[in-house]
Amino acid sequence: MATVPFDRSTLPTDQPGQRRKFDLGNAIVRVLFWLLVIFILIYTLFPFVWALLAAVKPNGDISSTPTRYLPSKLYWGNLNYVFHQRDFLYALRNSIIASVSTVVIALIFGSLAAYALGRIKFRGRNATLYVILAMTMFPAIAILGSLFQMMRRFELYNTIPGLVLTYMTFTLPFTVWVLANFFKAMPGELEEAALVDGSTPFQAFYKIMLPLAMPGLVTTGLLAFIAAWNEFLFSLTFTNTYAARTVQPAIASFRGNSQYEEPWGSIMAAAVVVTVPLVVLVLIFQRKILAGLTAGAIKG
Amino acid sequence: MSQGQEVHAGAAVVAAAESTTIQVSDAPQASWAKGRERLAWLMVLPSILIVAIVALYPLIQSIRLSFTNARLASNRAVENIGLNNYRYLWESDTFRIAFKNTLKFTVASVALELLLGMVVALIINSQFKARGLVRTAILIPWAIPTVVSSRLWAYMLNDNYGVINDVLVNKLPSAVSWIPIIGDNLAGIFPEQKIAFLARPNLMLPSAIAVDVWKTTPFMALLLLAGLQIIPGDVYEAAVVDGASKWKQFWQITLPLLRPAILVALIFRTLDAFRVFDVIYVMFGSSVSTLTLSIFTQNTLVDGDRLGRASAASVVIFLCIGVFVLIYTRLVKVEEA
Numbered sequence: 001m002a003t004v005p006f007d008r009s010t011l012p013t014d015q016p017g018q019r020r021k022f023d024l025g026n027a028i029v030r031v032l033f034w035l036l037v038i039f040i041l042i043y044t045l046f047p048f049v050w051a052l053l054a055a056v057k058p059n060g061d062i063s064s065t066p067t068r069y070l071p072s073k074l075y076w077g078n079l080n081y082v083f084h085q086r087d088f089l090y091a092l093r094n095s096i097i098a099s100v101s102t103v104v105i106a107l108i109f110g111s112l113a114a115y116a117l118g119r120i121k122f123r124g125r126n127a128t129l130y131v132i133l134a135m136t137m138f139p140a141i142a143i144l145g146s147l148f149q150m151m152r153r154f155e156l157y158n159t160i161p162g163l164v165l166t167y168m169t170f171t172l173p174f175t176v177w178v179l180a181n182f183f184k185a186m187p188g189e190l191e192e193a194a195l196v197d198g199s200t201p202f203q204a205f206y207k208i209m210l211p212l213a214m215p216g217l218v219t220t221g222l223l224a225f226i227a228a229w230n231e232f233l234f235s236l237t238f239t240n241t242y243a244a245r246t247v248q249p250a251i252a253s254f255r256g257n258s259q260y261e262e263p264w265g266s267i268m269a270a271a272v273v274v275t276v277p278l279v280v281l282v283l284i285f286q287r288k289i290l291a292g293l294t295a296g297a298i299k300g
Numbered sequence: 301m302s303q304g305q306e307v308h309a310g311a312a313v314v315a316a317a318e319s320t321t322i323q324v325s326d327a328p329q330a331s332w333a334k335g336r337e338r339l340a341w342l343m344v345l346p347s348i349l350i351v352a353i354v355a356l357y358p359l360i361q362s363i364r365l366s367f368t369n370a371r372l373a374s375n376r377a378v379e380n381i382g383l384n385n386y387r388y389l390w391e392s393d394t395f396r397i398a399f400k401n402t403l404k405f406t407v408a409s410v411a412l413e414l415l416l417g418m419v420v421a422l423i424i425n426s427q428f429k430a431r432g433l434v435r436t437a438i439l440i441p442w443a444i445p446t447v448v449s450s451r452l453w454a455y456m457l458n459d460n461y462g463v464i465n466d467v468l469v470n471k472l473p474s475a476v477s478w479i480p481i482i483g484d485n486l487a488g489i490f491p492e493q494k495i496a497f498l499a500r501p502n503l504m505l506p507s508a509i510a511v512d513v514w515k516t517t518p519f520m521a522l523l524l525l526a527g528l529q530i531i532p533g534d535v536y537e538a539a540v541v542d543g544a545s546k547w548k549q550f551w552q553i554t555l556p557l558l559r560p561a562i563l564v565a566l567i568f569r570t571l572d573a574f575r576v577f578d579v580i581y582v583m584f585g586s587s588v589s590t591l592t593l594s595i596f597t598q599n600t601l602v603d604g605d606r607l608g609r610a611s612a613a614s615v616v617i618f619l620c621i622g623v624f625v626l627i628y629t630r631l632v633k634v635e636e637a
Contacts, residue, residue, distance in 0.1 A: 033423075033428075036419070036423065037423060037428070037430060037434060040419075040420060040423065040434060040437070040438070041430075041433070041434060041437050043514070044437045044438050044440055044441050044514075044518070045437050045440060047441070047449075047452055047453065047456060047514065048440050048441075048444065048452075050452070050455075050456060050463060051448075051452050054455065062461070063460070063461050064461060065460060065461050066466060066470060067461055067462075067463050067466035067470075069463075109346045109347045109350060110347065112343040112344070112346065112347070113343055113344045113346070113347035113348075115343060116339070116340035116341075116343040116344045117340075117344065120336050120337065120339070120340040121336075121337075122336075122337040122340040122341065123337070124341075125340070128344060128348070130629060131351075132351075133629050134625050134629055135351060135355060137568075137571055137621070137624075137625050137628065138355055139571075139575045139617055139618060139621050140575075141575050141577065141593075141594045141597055141598070141614060141617055142359060142362060142614045142615070142617055142618035142621075143355060143358035143359055143361075143362055143614070144597060144598065144601060144610070144614060145362060145365060145597075145601050145607050145610045145611045145614060146357075146358035146359070146361035146362045146365060146611065147354070147358050148372060148601065148607070149361070149365075149370075149372065149607065150358060150361075152372065165353075165354055166354060168350050168351070168354050169351075169354045169355045172347055172350055172351060173351060176347055200335075201335055201336045201339050202339055205343075226443070229445070230445040230446060230447070232445075232446065232447050232577070232578045232581075232582075233577050233578065233594075233598070236581075236598075237598060237601070237602055248445060248447040248578075249447075251445075251447050251448060251451060252447050252450075252451070252581075252582045254451075262454075262455075264455050264458075267451055267455070268451075268452070268455065271448040271451060271452060274445065274448065275443075275444050275445060275448050278443050278444070278445070279440060279443045279444070281443075282439055282440075282442070282443040283436065283439070286435075286436060286439055289439070290435070290439075290522070
């Protein structure tokens with residue numbers, strides 16, 4: 001992130017000139033500011049930390065009153081249990097297959113369409129872009145029933161390919177829209193150079209522009225992966241056994257041996273297993289994600 | 301909030317952040333132009349076909365089914381029953397409750413997210429040492445799947461051993477009682493008994509709203525931050541020269557210039573919150589106290605096996621959201637070529 005040349009904030013900041021004389025009002029504002037920062041950090045981080053702790057607490061700690069904050073000892077039983085749960089392992093496998101396929105398919109078709117929409121002038125282009133933009137906000141619930149009927153008719157109900165097909169409703173328009181903006185922003189000279197070299201328009205796309213668009217593909221692919229990995233409604237509705245059910249509905253319905261007491265230890269262990277890889281990915285790619293979210297705005 | 305929505309959220313943030321115009325770069329040379337136009341259609345076609353099959357056709361089908369008595373698990377001939385499904389919804393108390401809950405959820409969560417998101421965005425936008433840390437930290441709730449967030453908060457809100465109750469009933473009162481003079485009075489404002497957040501009907505929807513706010517505020521903050529960062533610094537320089545206070549600067553410069561970003565964020569979050577499903581379904585299933593339009597629809601379809609009626613409910617949701625989508629596509633302009 002570029003350094004900001006001038007303090008744009010409306011909140012108190014470190015300005016050396018202001019600190020010479022002790023200013024009570026300023027000091028109070030600064031204390032409040034830092035309290036707010038600490039509060040935000042606790043608010044955003046504590047629940048995740050709490051889940052991590054619960055995943056390694058002995059079951060007695062989890063349901064103890066008064067609440068036990070730190071584990072009395074490290075206990076791997078719940079994580080161990082989760083990794084020996086057949087249905088959960090199947091759900092993990094299904095989620096990985098479904099999410100990866102979704103990303104691959106969305107990127108292949110999405111980058112093709114995005115290149116055309118971002119760089120080629122053709123009739124119907126604006127109309128297509130409007131449809132794509134509107135589709136990025138398409139409410140999945142509006143087609144739940146008819147999709148269900150369609151899945152049944154083509155025997156896609158409770159299959160991973162069926163699930164991947166429905167995931168296209170939200171990943172494909174999104175991929176096309178983001179990548180179209182990405183291609184649009186690339187310099188045109190490169191295509192001209194390709195033309196001079198005698199490439200066909202399609203060669204210019206996949207030999208020159210596509211490799212250069214790799215950062216955009218990675219960011220878009222990551223966002224599509226997160227979306228597919230976290231999807232709940234379609235998986236809940238269109239799958240009913242471990243053959244295709246993904247991790248989100250699996251965690252939503254995770255039950256232990258006792259029907260009276262929620263098995264929070266194993267629920268949290270399962271939750272940590274499906275969340276930690278995601279959090280790590282987001283932290284690794286945070287600059288890309290933030291840049292993707294903010295870069296465009298600076299242009300506008 | 302379903303994860304499907306997350307992707308929409310992603311798209312919209314990028315789109316909103318782009319808030320721009322897709323403009324065609326001039327084709328290098330005329331000889332390319334014709335071949336390129338054909339190529340363009342060939343490249344766009346597969347995506348259009350997929351979208352048509354998995355979204356546009358089902359949408360038309362939903363509208364058609366909404367006028368029938370179709371079921372999923374029945375071979376009985378499907379009859380056209382006109383507006384009966386819509387009439388049923390109009391007269392149904394359950395549907396009315398779902399509508400009200402959805403509105404409450406939408407208004408409350410979007411308002412809170414805007415308020416909190418603004419505070420977080422302003423903080424990240426100012427210069428201080430832990431700025432990068434805060435920016436990273438707010439990505440965590442965003443990265444956690446909604447289903448996981450719901451279960452995690454259900455665990456934290458548990459009325460026996462939940463950590464929130466422990467903090468409210470034990471930790472905070474004893475922490476503030478150390479403050480001289482007013483300490484005991486302060487401690488008195490905290491509840492004496494643990495609160496059954498997840499069982500008391502009047503606290504269920506607010507609990508779900510709290511989870512949604514936790515999960516989605518980061519997103520709002522990033523959206524507003526993007527808006528804050530395009531406000532040119534010299535505007536503030538001029539204000540400082542004029543001796544305007546920080547407070548005045550916020551109301552007279554930041555807020556007016558941030559208006560487009562706020563508008564996009566509001567519309568986007570509204571249509572997102574309106575179709576809320578995951579967060580509530582995972583916490584409360586289809587309990588009436590927290591029933592929303594999406595949960596009503598899913599239930600009618602899967603448990604009730606009323607394809608026609610569920611489709612009618614779908615169409616109602618679609619029409620409500622469609623209004624927001626129209627406003628939104630007007631804001632994000634596609635430049636005429």
